[in-house]
Amino acid sequence: MPGSQLRIVCVAGARPNYMKVKPVMDALEARGAEVVLVHTGQHYDESMNEVFFRDLGIRPPDHFLGVGSGSHAEQTGRVMAAFEPLLGQVSPDAVVVVGDINSTLACALVTAKAGPLLAHVEAGLRSRDWAMPEEVNRVATDRVSDYLLASSPDAAENLRAEGYRDDQVHLVGNVMIDTLFANLERARGSDVLDRYGLARGGYGLVTLHRPANVDDPGVLTGLLKALGEIAGHCPLLLPVHPRAAGRLAELGVPGGLRLVPPAGYLDFIALQDAARIVLTDSGGVQEETTALGVPCVTLRDNTERPITVEQGTNVLAGRAPERIVAAVTRVLADPPEPRRPPLWDGHAGDRIAEVLLSGGTAGDRRRPTDLPPGSR
Structure with missing residues (x-):
């Protein structure tokens, strides 16, 4: 037709x-x-x-x-x-x-x-x-x-x-990668790194939004503990999702973990592209970091996007603080080789x-x- x-x-x-x-x-x-x-x-x-x-x-x-x-x-x-x-x-x-x-x-x-x-x-x-x-x-x-x-x-x-x-x-x-590639050069022209005083490869980017991670104070406390330990080796930036804002305010955040307002699409792609490592519970971020060749550690026990682990730059770390710290330490020392899935x-x-x-x-x-x- x-x-x-x-x-x-x-x-x-x-x-x-x-x-x-x-x-x-x-x-x-x-x-x-x-x-x-x-x-x-x-x-x-x-x-x-x-x-x-x-x-x-x-x-x-x-x-x-x-x-x-x-x-x-x-x-x-x-x-x-x-x-x-x-x-x-x-x-x-x-x-x-x-x-x-x-x-x-x-x-x-x-x-x-x-x-x-x-x-x-x-x-x-x-x-x-x-x-x-x-x-x-x-x-x-x-x-x-x-x-x-x-x-x-x-x-x-x-x-x-x-x-x-x-x-x-x-x-x-x-299709996420269609949009990424169509906007990557515009994103790289963003001034977001200057606004936050960041240098390419000099920070880690964090996202947290899934209910299993941010709605349970015990789980979130453990994640913050891990992030605090990691921030001692690599300063971390966390654009705060509205879902997580209240919990983070209640619990407080460790030193070295910097909270900033939610980022627009271009700013967020720029932050991913320039990060030394990304820690996330987002499926889309697992895909975007794989396409960008940026090391990613996923703060979940499973992923519906296993191709980002098998062919991409993603490592599945779970939610236990010690496992997260160990995974990040390995990735910082030996980043995965960038590979992009077919199509x-x-x-x-x-x-x-x-x-x-x-x-x-x-x-x-x-x-x-x-x-x-x-x-x-």
């Missing part, structure tokens, strides 16, 4: 989505598709929202649902209630959801019942940790999707092992557009009829 005849809704809801949806939108519009951008409003404050739209050059959303925060059930339900009538009004041929946040699952469920084709960008990522809300969102979104757009070979293999058909699974590469080449958005624009209509349903074995 010619692209000019297709109307495609692209959904974004929170900061990790923006970097993923932009290459898809650009590639679809370049091929003549009509793209309708829906922002659910799951992230709504300036530091997590408008600054990223400005940095990335994303046009204002066509529809803003304004759902705000709440429990998982409240947030998911509000997105579904707001998205359902909008989907009927827009009447698209397909809906693209990205990542693994509550908005991803909510809009996927509405789309699956309403009838348009559904495409999931970053399909097949698996941590196999059912304590992570994101894991539930990933698996459930894949289950109701027609197009499963995988960023790495292991993700595609996960989907095939769960019983999805070959015609559903498409290895397209990593992380800046053209994933183009491959996604080709898949969607060469596909069928909503009448050509691609979803499996039986629950895939081993899907949970």
